[in-house]
Amino acid sequence: MSHHKVILNNVCFTYPDGKNALNGINIEIHHGESVAIIGANGAGKSTLLLSLVGILFPQKGEIRIGEMPVTKKTLNIVRQKIGFTFQNSDEQLFNSTVYEDVAFGPRNYKLPEDEVKKRVEKALEIVGASHLKDRPPYKLSGGEKRSVSIASVLSMEPDILLLDEPSSSLDPKARRKLINLLNQFKHTKIITSHDLDMVLDVCERTIVIGNGQVVADGNTFEILNNGELLDKYGLEKPFVLQGCPICSNKN
Amino acid sequence: MINIKNSIYKIRFLDEISQKNTFIHKLHPLVKLIVSIFYIIMTVSYGKYEIFSMMPLLIYLVLVFNLGDIPLKPILKRSLIVLPIVIGLGIFNPILDNKPIYIFHSISISRGWVSYLSLIIKSFLSVICALLLISTTSMDKLAKALQQLHIPKIIIMQLLFTYRYIYVLLEEFSNIWTAYSLRAPNQSGIHYKLWGPLLGQVLIRTYDRAERIYSAMKLRGYNTEFNNTENDKLILKDYIYLIFWIVFLLVVKFYNIPVLLGSIFTGA
Structure with a gap:
């Protein structure tokens, strides 16, 4: 299936203050793939995600989502295909109840109210948050907020999920739940994270970004096992791939 | 605080x-x-x-x-x-x-x-x-009612956004205030020399955050039309x-x- 391909072709982006965030990025992501985008702080990960959904427009190059270029004209269609969750869930949840928040997207796409209701209930059920339906979002715990923010994009039935640091500020149990949840999804997933252990559990492919360029692209296990590469770009092997501190001291 | x-x-x-x-x-x-x-x-x-x-x-x-x-x-x-x-x-x-x-x-x-x-x-x-x-x-229902009374959309939007962003402003301010008071234990209130930079900070941070919230809304198909409720x-x-x-x-x-x-x- 090629219709949900994500293609970035020589994408360049410079911020108004002159900072070169992206310097010619070439990526092709296929339908159903689960891809991690990793890199040091300021490497350009967030800029990349923001340009995929047309919040930022690259000065050079082209982004295509499922055969459709991301331009001002196509934004509505593109954004319907992509579910984007923010690093800080608080910024995504602004309605007075969880239900309203999850219904926000479908209602904006003018779906009839009974369809909206169906979608909201389904999305909340998938993330296991049905019982939170009538709660105000700001009273939820971090993990619950994350689940609800994922439900709020699932209700739009996107083909592609973009998740910006999904495991940040979650406690270990909530993080594990999130990983299990993400593994159930059949969507194309693009995840940025510093949580490389999660990346190892969720994504089969990893792209390393450094100085606004793709510096490595390949199998997650191979890349995350390449200590030299990771070190050069401000990263570190995930804990599960580091030797056990107790055993290695004995040798 | x-x-x-x-x-x-x-x-x-x-x-x-x-x-x-x-x-x-x-x-x-x-x-x-x-x-x-x-x-x-x-x-x-x-x-x-x-x-x-x-x-x-x-x-x-x-x-x-x-x-x-x-x-x-x-x-x-x-x-x-x-x-x-x-x-x-x-x-x-x-x-x-x-x-x-x-x-x-x-x-x-x-x-x-x-x-x-x-x-x-x-x-x-x-x-x-x-x-x-x-x-x-x-507030959402009220906005809808105002719309039914044919109040201009721009006024209703102002009302809704103001109401929504008051939280954002207050939260940013309370964060800054906490950070300030933790490092200035013996002061009651904020030193007048810092009023300027501090307020500037609040403004910029709030603005950034409001921008991100607005992005979040746009990403979910928001187009100056409120279909809430x-x-x-x-x-x-x-x-x-x-x-x-x-x-x-x-x-x-x-x-x-x-x-x-x-x-x-x-x-x-």
């Missing part, structure tokens, strides 16, 4: 009680809006010396408080906010208008005091009425409520009920 956290909690308090499920909450937002506007118009239209004929207006408030299961104390506390303004506005009434109007034994009460009192009563009635409206109707159609109950209050307010405006009742009981 605690004050800011408290006020965040307090604003949200109104949001929360507006989610209740009582008779009043279930009424159509449009009806509640019209009744409230009409109530306020009628209240301020009373003559400046008519204190006693305004008393029946309390019936509306008492009924909404009870039927809507709204806690009395928090609402009354919030209504005090206007008190300083009203006291300031009417302060010269007793001095400028000092003809006596009532004389009890040897104490005379001037018209100025009466008009001052009626000003205060009017403003309280109006403010409590407005507070009751937002504690029985959520479809208001239902008006049903019989709504019409009855509307007509009842309009008739009631007109009757108490044009017939002085307390005097009528008084004359019936005393047989005069």
Whole structure:
């Protein structure tokens, strides 16, 4: 299936203050793939995600989502295909109840109210948050907020999920739940994270970004096992791939 | 510090009680809006010396408080906010208008005091009425009702966004304040030299954050059209409520009920 391909072709982006965030990025992501985008702080990960959904427009190059270029004209269609969750869930949840928040997207796409209701209930059920339906979002715990923010994009039935640091500020149990949840999804997933252990559990492919360029692209296990590469770009092997501190001291 | 956290909690308090499920909450937002506007118009239209004929207006408030299961104390506390303004506005009434109007034994009460009192009563009635409206109707529904009244979209958007971003502003401010006070333990308040940079920070941070929230809205298909909550159609109950209050307010405006009742009981 090629219709949900994500293609970035020589994408360049410079911020108004002159900072070169992206310097010619070439990526092709296929339908159903689960891809991690990793890199040091300021490497350009967030800029990349923001340009995929047309919040930022690259000065050079082209982004295509499922055969459709991301331009001002196509934004509505593109954004319907992509579910984007923010690093800080608080910024995504602004309605007075969880239900309203999850219904926000479908209602904006003018779906009839009974369809909206169906979608909201389904999305909340998938993330296991049905019982939170009538709660105000700001009273939820971090993990619950994350689940609800994922439900709020699932209700739009996107083909592609973009998740910006999904495991940040979650406690270990909530993080594990999130990983299990993400593994159930059949969507194309693009995840940025510093949580490389999660990346190892969720994504089969990893792209390393450094100085606004793709510096490595390949199998997650191979890349995350390449200590030299990771070190050069401000990263570190995930804990599960580091030797056990107790055993290695004995040798 | 605690004050800011408290006020965040307090604003949200109104949001929360507006989610209740009582008779009043279930009424159509449009009806509640019209009744409230009409109530306020009628209240301020009373003559400046008519204190006693305004008393029946309390019936509306008492009924909404009870039927809507709204806690009395928090609402009354919030209504005090206007008190300083009203006291300031009417302060010269007793001095400028000092003809006596009532004389009890040897104490005379001037018209100025009466008009001052009626000003205060009017403003309280109006403010409590407005507070009751937002504690029985959520902001989104209210916006929809305003739209049905053909209020220009831009005004409604302003209202909604202001309401939404007050939290953002307060939260950013409380974060900055916490950070400041943790490193300035022996100060009460913020040193005046830092007022500038600090306020600048709040502004920039709030702006950034508001921008991100706006992005989040746009990403979910928001296009200056608010489709939050479809208001239902008006049903019989709504019409009855509307007509009842309009008739009631007109009757108490044009017939002085307390005097009528008084004359019936005393047989005069």
